[in-house]
């Protein structure tokens with residue numbers, strides 16, 4: 270007798286937790302995994318919830334166990350695995366059966382799959398989820414994309430398995446085709462930047478101020494009571510306080526400084542470049558992870574160029590660092606939401622901008638107190654860069670000096686702070702009335718006759734060098 274409301278294909282870290290979450294919320298769910306041992310393991314650890322989980326030995330069995338019209342979640346690695354799973358499922362499904370890709374797909378892939386599904390007259394959703402294993406189990410933030418009616422069909426399940434913020438589910442439909450996966454990608458880009466800013470503050474404390482990991486932990490814990498209150502600051506305090514089991518030393522001190530990544534940060538940067546919506550703090554964060562991976566080069570560089578220990582300006586205080594993080598975080602949100610706004614316009618999605626900030630308030634990795642004010646600012650002044658919105662302008666006024674002081678002191682002491690420095694450069698550019706792009710335009714006109722606008726008139730103009738061979742060589746580059 271088919272009786273499951275929904276099925277999950279892929280019971281890795283996320284799929285297994287999501288299955289338990291669905292069952293915990295009263296739904297009967299079918300579970301399938303390529304390696305059957307994971308299904309057995311899930312059933313063994315499910316306890317009481319096992320009665321609502323139907324273990325399946327094949328995709329065919331999973332399909333047969335589902336109520337019609339069927340709903341199937343894919344929780345497998347992004348890319349070709351998703352296509353392979355769709356190909357395996359499609360012949361077994363009816364036209365009105367719904368496939369929901371809840372992995373971290375590249376939104377271009379989701380658009381392509383959504384288009385193919387649309388042409389075949391089949392429903393398809395691309396849904397981003399955030400919150401790691403704990404979120405998947407107890408309430409993630411859920412960002413949906415695809416036909417509205419398909420979202421509505423499973424919203425009663427997604428709303429209750431999602432995190433809850435003061436009675437509101439942290440699950441929302443973002444728009445057609447790849448909108449959900451795009452928002453999830455930018456979420457991850459902001460996550461990279463948020464993490465890098467915190468790591469740089471830790472670096473200034475550790476290497477510039479000579480603080481032990483436990484002392485850094487106290488600072489993070491204190492910051493988590495203020496404007497910076499967030500999951501990432503909270504866990505930074507916890508990891509800094511933790512001790513390594515085998516050596517008894519601070520756990521942070523035995524962890525190699527080589528960071529991993531799975532690609533969503535990089536995708537954010539690529540899309541920002543394609544859309545012409547700059548996200549330099551996120552770029553710096555992705556670049557920092559790449560630099561961290563080039564350990565052999567860094568060791569060579571350190572041995573060649575850094576004979577002396579760095580000294581940090583004695584005047585720099587913990588309070589300056591806190592201000593630097595506050596300002597950096599605002600600027601990183603400003604960039605992320607500007608990118609979302611640009612994508613919304615270019616892809617015709619009408620992304621619910623304040624709604625995005627709202628569903629990020631709980632369940633996801635970047636959840637933070639500041640997202641409340643972000644949602645309010647986006648609602649009050651739609652399309653305005655957050656750093657220019659009233660609430661955040663006042664906060665920037667209070668904190669930008671700390672960002673400047675920290676970035677300059679760290680750089681003078683040769684401490685790498687790429688994200689803090691990028692945040693400061695972004696702010697200085699955003700608030701610069703006359704940049705040096707007039708020089709760029711002149712250069713472009715000189716070598717390529719591209720023309721430029723004048724400050725005192727309309728239309729395209731050329732400079733006095735145009736058509737002249739100023740130095741005896743061609744002016745055409």
Ligand SMILES: NC(=O)c1ccc[n+]([C@@H]2O[C@H](COP(=O)([O-])OP(=O)(O)OC[C@H]3O[C@@H](n4cnc5c(N)ncnc54)[C@H](OP(=O)(O)O)[C@@H]3O)[C@@H](O)[C@H]2O)c1
Nearest residue numbers: 279280281282283284303304344345346347350372373401
């Ligand atoms: N981990 C996170 O914090 C997180 C957060 C949000 C989103 N995500 C996304 O969620 C998705 C799943 O992530 P995860 O962390 O759960 O991954 P995972 O622990 O590595 O699990 C991957 C699952 O996919 C299955 N799989 C892998 N290759 C397959 C193939 N060729 N054919 C069929 N099944 C295959 C695996 O089955 P076997 O057991 O047979 O290998 C396993 O069940 C990914 O897109 C990931 O980016 C992850």
